[in-house]
Amino acid sequence: MEKFVIGRLLRSNTRQCVVGCPPSQPFPPFGSLVVIPLEEDQAAYGLISDIHIDDDGLVRQLVTTPAVTEAVIQDNRQNRNVPVEMTVLFVGSRSGGKISHLLPPRPPLSLDVMHLCGEHDLMEFTASGQFAYLRHIFEAQDAPATDLLAAHLLQAGRAHQAHGRPDWLEQACARVITMLRSDYDRLLPVLETLADAQRELAQAAGERMEKRP
Amino acid sequence: MTEMLDSRKHIGSITGGGLKENLHVRLEVPPQEVQEGSFIVISSRDWIFYGIATDLQLQALDLRYALEPSRSRLPENLAGLLERQTLFTNLVVLPSLMLEQEPSDPQALSAWRKAIEAHEREEPRPQPVKSIPTHHADAFLASAGDVAEIFGKPGEEGNFVIGFTREQNHPVCVNLDKLIQRSSGIFGATGSGKSFLTRMLLAGLIDRNRASVLVYDMHNEYGLDDTASDTGENVRGLRSAFGAARVQVVGVGASAAIRGSMPDFNLVLGYRDILPEDVELLSQELNLKETTPTVLEALVQTFGRDKWFQAFKEMRRGALVEGEDGKKVPAPDSVAFWANQHGVNLMAAEGLHDKLRRLFNRPYIIENPPSDSIQAVMEALKKGKHIVLSFGGFESDLDYLLISNLLTRRIRAEWEKLTNQFRGGKGTEPRPLVIVVEEAHKLLNREMAAQTTFSTIAREMRKYYVTLLVIDQRPSQIYDEVMSQLGTRVCGWLGDEDDIHAALSGLAGREALRGMLARLQPKEEALLLGWGVPMPILVRSRRYDNFFWKDIKASRKSGLDQEQVIKRLYPD
Numbered sequence: 111m112e113k114f115v116i117g118r119l120l121r122s123n124t125r126q127c128v129v130g131c132p133p134s135q136p137f138p139p140f141g142s143l144v145v146i147p148l149e150e151d152q153a154a155y156g157l158i159s160d161i162h163i164d165d166d167g168l169v170r171q172l173v174t175t176p177a178v179t180e181a182v183i184q185d186n187r188q189n190r191n192v193p194v195e196m197t198v199l200f201v202g203s204r205s206g207g208k209i210s211h212l213l214p215p216r217p218p219l220s221l222d223v224m225h226l227c228g229e230h231d232l233m234e235f236t237a238s239g240q241f242a243y244l245r246h247i248f249e250a251q252d253a254p255a256t257d258l259l260a261a262h263l264l265q266a267g268r269a270h271q272a273h274g275r276p277d278w279l280e281q282a283c284a285r286v287i288t289m290l291r292s293d294y295d296r297l298l299p300v301l302e303t304l305a306d307a308q309r310e311l312a313q314a315a316g317e318r319m320e321k322r323p
Numbered sequence: 324m325t326e327m328l329d330s331r332k333h334i335g336s337i338t339g340g341g342l343k344e345n346l347h348v349r350l351e352v353p354p355q356e357v358q359e360g361s362f363i364v365i366s367s368r369d370w371i372f373y374g375i376a377t378d379l380q381l382q383a384l385d386l387r388y389a390l391e392p393s394r395s396r397l398p399e400n401l402a403g404l405l406e407r408q409t410l411f412t413n414l415v416v417l418p419s420l421m422l423e424q425e426p427s428d429p430q431a432l433s434a435w436r437k438a439i440e441a442h443e444r445e446e447p448r449p450q451p452v453k454s455i456p457t458h459h460a461d462a463f464l465a466s467a468g469d470v471a472e473i474f475g476k477p478g479e480e481g482n483f484v485i486g487f488t489r490e491q492n493h494p495v496c497v498n499l500d501k502l503i504q505r506s507s508g509i510f511g512a513t514g515s516g517k518s519f520l521t522r523m524l525l526a527g528l529i530d531r532n533r534a535s536v537l538v539y540d541m542h543n544e545y546g547l548d549d550t551a552s553d554t555g556e557n558v559r560g561l562r563s564a565f566g567a568a569r570v571q572v573v574g575v576g577a578s579a580a581i582r583g584s585m586p587d588f589n590l591v592l593g594y595r596d597i598l599p600e601d602v603e604l605l606s607q608e609l610n611l612k613e614t615t616p617t618v619l620e621a622l623v624q625t626f627g628r629d630k631w632f633q634a635f636k637e638m639r640r641g642a643l644v645e646g647e648d649g650k651k652v653p654a655p656d657s658v659a660f661w662a663n664q665h666g667v668n669l670m671a672a673e674g675l676h677d678k679l680r681r682l683f684n685r686p687y688i689i690e691n692p693p694s695d696s697i698q699a700v701m702e703a704l705k706k707g708k709h710i711v712l713s714f715g716g717f718e719s720d721l722d723y724l725l726i727s728n729l730l731t732r733r734i735r736a737e738w739e740k741l742t743n744q745f746r747g748g749k750g751t752e753p754r755p756l757v758i759v760v761e762e763a764h765k766l767l768n769r770e771m772a773a774q775t776t777f778s779t780i781a782r783e784m785r786k787y788y789v790t791l792l793v794i795d796q797r798p799s800q801i802y803d804e805v806m807s808q809l810g811t812r813v814c815g816w817l818g819d820e821d822d823i824h825a826a827l828s829g830l831a832g833r834e835a836l837r838g839m840l841a842r843l844q845p846k847e848e849a850l851l852l853g854w855g856v857p858m859p860i861l862v863r864s865r866r867y868d869n870f871f872w873k874d875i876k877a878s879r880k881s882g883l884d885q886e887q888v889i890k891r892l893y894p895d
Contacts, residue, residue: 294385
């Protein structure tokens with residue numbers, strides 16, 4: 111399993127957590143699937159639903175300075191003590207190797223490590239069950255659900271497409287329709303956003319084809 | 324049963340409804356694959372429900388999905404996914420029958436069979452629907468096996484293939500035994516294929532030989548070969564097909580010829596055959612006054628029931644002779660003389676004489692016919708022959724009303740006598756008889772029905788082994804009481820709302836069937852309804868062509884003797 115450590119947990123509750131990482135470190139994009147190992151053979155899965163960069167006194171002073179040199183900017187970014195904060199919306203868990211789309215049994219603890227899921231993990235989690243994890247996105251109170259969904263489906267769809275499952279995205283869209291079909295006002299904007307994601311995916315697939323010798 | 328399930332086409336599942344408001348099936352196939360009138364089977368736990376599709380409705384989860392085409396906002400594939408989940412067709416099914424299914428588990432099936440063999444439970448058979456299937460029960464288009472389960476297998480004794488289901492072409496049978504146990508009707512507007520349907524049913528009845536058939540063939544269509552008015556093709560007549568040994572064509576009048584061919588024998592009436600009640604039945608046609616019964620009564624009193632007609636015919640109207648005082652007085656052979664002698668109103672008597680002149684002049688009514696041709700017709704029917712009474716050139720309403728009434732009156736009396744003799748232990752059981760009446764509204768309308776023998780036959784002659792097969796294009800003109808007695812109804816396209824209403828009178832679910840009847844194809848489609856069929860069904864009627872006759876020839880002939888036939892038809 112390929113896993114990249116992203117950061118450590120700052121705070122959490124049953125539905126979501128916030129993870130911090132140094133600003134110098136590359137951090138995953140919005141909508142990425144991440145995993146936080148819990149005790150024993152358990153783990154919590156989540157989607158990055160928000161990325162937050164706080165200010166501090168020095169930054170506040172610097173933004174008012176007429177000319178900030180590149181050295182100052184790099185110093186601020188490399189050596190700053192204020193972390194980049196990522197909000198993670200829990201969408202499932204794993205226990206004894208079995209993936210569940212229920213919320214983790216308990217939230218992770220402070221300073222637990224969070225990893226970015228690789229393509230294999232992403233495909234395994236998203237292909238398990240009947241897309242029940244998508245409901246956590248729609249139920250999220252503070253997250254931009256439509257864009258989070260689009261970002262996630264785009265990433266997961268790309269992974270599935272690259273591994274010979276081009277129909278996964280269509281199945282996911284069908285499931286989204288099933289979940290939201292009784293809410294016309296909400297479903298149509300979601301589908302329009304998914305249409306954009308689909309277009310991007312098709313474009314990316316086309317580019318890959320062109321690059322092939 | 325499993326084979327039957329496999330061969331059915333799944334079309335959707337139950338989402339609601341009830342016995343009163345019909346069942347609702349959400350279609351999972353395009354609406355074009357199921358049509359109004361389709362035979363629908365619903366499998367629900369231990370029961371199978373059978374019904375007929377009566378309506379198709381476009382519906383949407385939210386009306387906005389239907390009003391705003393999603394293809395204008397979304398790419399093709401997403402729009403397709405959305406439409407599949409939010410737009411759908413609701414099929415309305417009129418449930419008619421239910422049948423208990425045998426258990427699928429081998430152990431349970433074995434126990435179930437044993438219970439039936441031990442008479443601890445009844446062998447399941449289709450019964451009128453008394454319950455409803457569960458939510459999400461699977462709905463199918465009926466397989467050939469389902470159609471055979473309900474309407475009978477085509478090769479089986481008494482079953483006659485009348486047509487085929489609309490979409491899947493499964494043969495639909497009518498049980499001829501049941502058809503003739505009660506009076507029946509064939510209805511349809513002009514050109515809807517009534518005559519072809521009638522020919523086929525008659526061919527079936529004659530071929531099965533369950534009962535004698537007497538056809539009042541007003542337009543000379545059924546006995547001899549004819550040419551189809553629309554296609555110009557030859558249409559085989561019943562005598563041509565079955566031969567004179569089984570079907571005899573009787574022509575009205577001494578020198579009757581039916582389209583240039585000679586009939587097997589002729590029907591000629593004697594003066595003594597005409598009774599006052601025969602004349603009274605013609606009141607409307609002859610525009611008779613209300614004084615007519617009084618004058619007729621006086622004629623019978625004067626000359627007797629056998630001779631009144633001849634005597635009245637021979638009277639002269641307005642004949643005068645010179646009296647002793649030189650004044651002109653009515654001649655002794657005049658109508659006026661008789662009227663004065665017997666205290667009958669002169670104007671009434673002379674008026675009746677004037678009006679009966681149309682009857683006096685009918686060439687088929689003569690003083691001394693060479694034989695009693697009515698008796699000959701009845702004897703032939705009693706012996707098991709079938710008679711097509713062709714009216715030849717006598718196609719007027721007057722001829723039709725007079726002859727059919729007169730003959731039917733005699734038949735009724737004869738069959739009643741035979742039945743009473745049989746019940747008194749003095750004779751053999753009468754042969755069942757079906758009288759086929761074309762243009763039935765002329766004889767069975769509100770005014771006539773109370774007087775004619777036909778309404779009596781429709782009401783009670785089943786007990787006396789006589790039933791009617793009524794053929795008409797205006798069922799609304801037939802008296803309600805007669806319509807309500809018709810067991811089986813075969814309805815082609817009817818355009819008039821009143822006719823549709825009449826054709827469906829007294830039937831369950833008629834509101835649902837009404838639209839279906841109005842939307843039948845103008846040709847070659849018919850709705851089978853009523854007591855004689857297990858449930859209403861729409862059929863594409865069979866073609867009356869060489870294949871039909873080949874099939875008739877190939878069909879298995881009855882192995883039953885006359886006694887067995889009667890026992891089966893009239894078990895009580």
